Amino acid sequence: MGNQSRERRLEHLVALGREAYGDGFEAFLQTPRRSLGMECPASLIERGDYEPVIALLVKAIEGDFS
Numbered sequence: 001m002g003n004q005s006r007e008r009r010l011e012h013l014v015a016l017g018r019e020a021y022g023d024g025f026e027a028f029l030q031t032p033r034r035s036l037g038m039e040c041p042a043s044l045i046e047r048g049d050y051e052p053v054i055a056l057l058v059k060a061i062e063g064d065f066s
Helices: 003-030 041-047 051-061
Strands: none
Touching: 003 041, 003 051, 041 051
């Protein structure tokens, strides 16, 4: 994955996070999630595994905060 693609995915992820959690987005990133195997979203992002985090954010925007 090229740098531009990573940057676009990160920008998309941040936009979704701000929409879903507003000022609580940073807390979301640091909170272990069952749906992520008790990992923090930030850990997945650091590894470049954006899709599970994006999926969670989309669900949150749709009202599913599980």
